[in-house]
Each structure stands twice: as structure tokens, then as C-alpha cells.
Amino acid sequence: MTIMANAITKHIPNTITCLNLLSGTFAIIFAYEGNFLIASALIILGAVFDFFDGMSARLLKAYSPMGKEMDSLADMVTFGVAPAMMVFSIMKTLVPDDYSLSLQQVLPYSAFLLVPFSALRLAKFNIDERQTSSFIGLPTPANALFWIGLCIGLANGTTSSLLGNFWIIFGLVIVFSYLLIAEIPMFSLKFKNLNFGENKLRYIFIIIAISILALLKTDGISAVIGVYIILSLITQREK
Numbered sequence: 001m002t003i004m005a006n007a008i009t010k011h012i013p014n015t016i017t018c019l020n021l022l023s024g025t026f027a028i029i030f031a032y033e034g035n036f037l038i039a040s041a042l043i044i045l046g047a048v049f050d051f052f053d054g055m056s057a058r059l060l061k062a063y064s065p066m067g068k069e070m071d072s073l074a075d076m077v078t079f080g081v082a083p084a085m086m087v088f089s090i091m092k093t094l095v096p097d098d099y100s101l102s103l104q105q106v107l108p109y110s111a112f113l114l115v116p117f118s119a120l121r122l123a124k125f126n127i128d129e130r131q132t133s134s135f136i137g138l139p140t141p142a143n144a145l146f147w148i149g150l151c152i153g154l155a156n157g158t159t160s161s162l163l164g165n166f167w168i169i170f171g172l173v174i175v176f177s178y179l180l181i182a183e184i185p186m187f188s189l190k191f192k193n194l195n196f197g198e199n200k201l202r203y204i205f206i207i208i209a210i211s212i213l214a215l216l217k218t219d220g221i222s223a224v225i226g227v228y229i230i231l232s233l234i235t236q237r238e239k
Contacts (some may be wrong), residue, residue, distance in 0.1 A: 010064070012056050013053045013056045013057040013067050014052075014053075014064075014066070014067050014070055016049050016052050016053035016056060017049070017050075017053045017067065017070045017071050017074050018070075018074070019046075019049045020046045020047075020049035020050050020053065020071075020074040020075070021046075021070075021073070021074035021077055021078065023042045023043070023046035023049060023078060024042070024043065024044045024046045024074065024077035024078025024079070024081065024082045025077060025084075026042050027039045027040075027042035027043045027046065027053040027078065027082035028077070028081055028082050028085050030042065031082055031083075031085035031086040031088075031089055032085055032089060033089075034087075034089050034155070036089075036090075036148075036152050036155050037152065038084065038087055038149050039086055039149040040086075040151075040152060040218075042082070042098055042207055043078055043082050043148060044081070044148070046074070046078035046079070046082075047078070047079075047141050047144075048228065049209055050071070050074070050075060050078070051105045053067075053071060054071070056193045060157055067225045068126065072123070072125075073142075075122055075140055076115075076118060076119055076122055076140075078144070079118060079141050079143065079144040080114065080115050080118030080119060080122075080140060080144075081115055081118075081135060082144070083114065083116040083143065083144040083147040083148065083151075084111050084112050084115050084147075084150070085111075086119075086147055087111035087147055087151065087169065087173065088108050088109065088111035088112060088115065088152045089151075090150075090151045090154050090155065090169070091107070091108035091110070091111050091166060091170070092108045093166060094165065094166040095107050095108060095166050096152075096166065107166070107170075108172055108234035110173060111112070113173055113174070113177045114143070114147075114173060114176065114177055114180075117176075117177040117181055118140050118143065118180060120180065120181050121137055121138070121139075121140055121143075121180040121181055122140060124136070124137065124181065126152075127159055134185055134186065134187055135185070135186040135187075135188060136183060136184070136185055136186070137179065137180055137181050137182050137183070137186065137227055138176065138179040138180050138182070138184075138186060138229065139182060139186065140180065142186075142225050142228060143176055143179070143180060143225075145174065145222075145224070145225050146221070146222050146225040146226070147176075147222075148218075148221055148222075149218060149219065149220065149221025149222035149223070149224075150163065150169075150172075150222045151211075152218050152219075152221075153218070153219045153222070158219050159219060178215075179229065181196070184232065184236065185232065185236050186228070186229070186231065186232040187201055187202065187205075187231070187235065188230055189202055189205070189206075201231065201235055204231070205227065205228060205231055208224075208227055209227065209228075212224050212227070
């Protein structure tokens with residue numbers, strides 16, 4: 001019985017990782033169909049599974065090289081391909097009508113630049129020993145959250161009309177592709193303790209994030225990620 005229990009326990013983290021992967025896969029389908037609310041909910045659900053697969057691996061001491069690789073592959077789908085599909089779907093609606101039909105069909109595919117840069121980000125994270133307590137470059141879940149907020153806002157017509165411009169979105173795709181692999185330290189939200197002095201930046205960010213989300217609801221998600229990036233840049237400059 002003990003051997004069987006150990007065998008089952010060993011596979012729990014990988015099972016949760018597979019649930020992350022399935023969430024991302026279904027999110028891609030709904031994103032392609034333009035159902036951004038369900039796609040976003042599935043990406044966020046994938047993030048929850050992503051959190052718990054790591055936690056379960058630590059609690060159960062069920063680490064494995066395969067688990068680490070599976071985690072990155074699942075994240076690639078959920079936080080790389082799925083949000084890129086959301087951006088692709090929204091960009092299709094924003095291409096100017098006076099462009100030629102071939103340009104209207106081709107230009108939205110620029111959204112998928114986010115995919116290879118997400119892959120590079122995840123690959124770097126796996127081999128970069130500097131990223132044990134913080135990040136170098138924008139984490140893929142943060143990138144996904146930015147696009148979730150922006151796409152939902154654009155689809156609902158609640159985001160600033162300035163952002164409803166194809167070339168603005170294209171520019172943001174370029175900027176965020178760069179941020180994914182940039183040599184810019186970004187703070188982690190993992191608390192080793194609750195001491196305010198040691199976690200001041202995290203507490204400040206959480207207070208600002210809650211305030212923004214309470215005021216703007218889903219429209220504030222992108223703004224929260226913007227604040228995260230700005231705080232990371234400011235604190236890095238202070239160092």
C-alpha cells in the first residue's frame with residue numbers, strides 16, 4: 001500500500017500541470033472564437049493550477065526533471081499561445097478597412113510574436129540561476145494578464161479609444177515581446193515572511209493593485225501590470 005501511495009503521490013504535481021495545460025488549450029479555442037471572458041477565465045484557472053503544481057511538488061517532495069519540463073510546456077500554452085490568440089482575434093477587428101485585403105488578413109498574425117518570446121522567457125527561466133527569488137524579464141503570467149485586461153476592455157468598448165488602434169496594439173506587442181526577455185529585474189510576489197520592512201515593495205504593489213481593481217474592475221488588470229513593470233524599473237534604478 002505504501003509503495004502504491006508513493007507512486008500516486010509522485011504523479012499529483014504532474015496531474016495538476018496537465019490541468020494547467022488543458023485550461024490553456026481550451027482558452028485558445030475560446031480566444032479564437034472571440035469569447036474573451038471564458039478564454040480569460042481559463043487562463044486565470046491555468047495560473048491557479050500553475051501555482052498549486054509547484055506547491056504540491058514542494059509539500060509532497062515530488063520533484064522531477066520531467067515535472068519541470070512539463071510545467072514550462074504547459075505555461076507556454078496557457079501564458080504564451082492563449083493570450084497571443086486573444087490579441088490575434090482583437091487585432092483582426094482593428095485593421096483599417098482601407099488596407100488591402102491581403103494586408104488585413106496578414107497583419108493580425110503579428111500578435112504571435114508573443115509566442116516565441118514567451119518560449120525564450122520560459123527557457124531562460126529554467127537555466128538562469130539568478131531567478132530563484134525574483135525575475136529577470138517580465139514573467140509570462142504577468143504578460144498574459146496584461147493582454148487579458150486589454151482585450152476584454154477593447155471587446156467591451158470600455159478601454160480608452162486611443163488603445164483601439166491597430167498600430168498601438170502592434171507597438172505593445174513589440175514592447176511586451178521585448179520585456180519578456182529583457183535583462184530587467186522584476187520583483188516576485190512570494191513572501192518569505194510578513195515583515196513590512198523586507199516586503200515593503202510587495203505590500204505597496206498589492207495595495208495599489210487592489211485599489212485599481214476595485215475602481216476599474218477587469219479594465220484595471222492591464223493597469224496593474226503596468227504598475228508592476230514601473231515599480232520594478234524604479235526600484236532597479238534605485239539600486
